Amino acid sequence: MNRSELVSSLAERSGVTQAQADSVLTAFGDVLVEAVGSGEAVKLPGLMTVERVERAARTGRNPRTGETLEIAASFGAKLTAGSKLKAAASGS
Missing domain, CATH: 4.10.520.10 (IHF-like DNA-binding proteins)
Structure with missing residues (x-):
């Protein structure tokens, strides 16, 4: 599953638009990178x-x-x- 397929699946399951799902996925990635980069699990x-x-x-x-x-x-x-x-x- 690539990113666009993941975004489509998330949008469908959560009842939001694909743009909103993509925004949430991007934010999740940013938070994950920031946390792991600072040594946090x-x-x-x-x-x-x-x-x-x-x-x-x-x-x-x-x-x-x-x-x-x-x-x-x-x-x-x-x-x-x-x-x-x-x-x-x-x-x-």
Whole structure:
């Protein structure tokens, strides 16, 4: 499902226009990015949890040359599926 299909589905299920559904989806994305960027976890019970995780500095290897290199510490995002999402994925 792409964004326009998601917006159409949201609009149909919630009884709002597609423009309003698109606006809400955009706002949700903005809030999610802002919260995770500041280190806050976003929890939607039963669906998912999105949180910022820290990756430690480590030594890597260039697969082409075999040369070792240092990979700097960084941050990433981690999405954990909730029970409803896991059940849907397993076909239940």
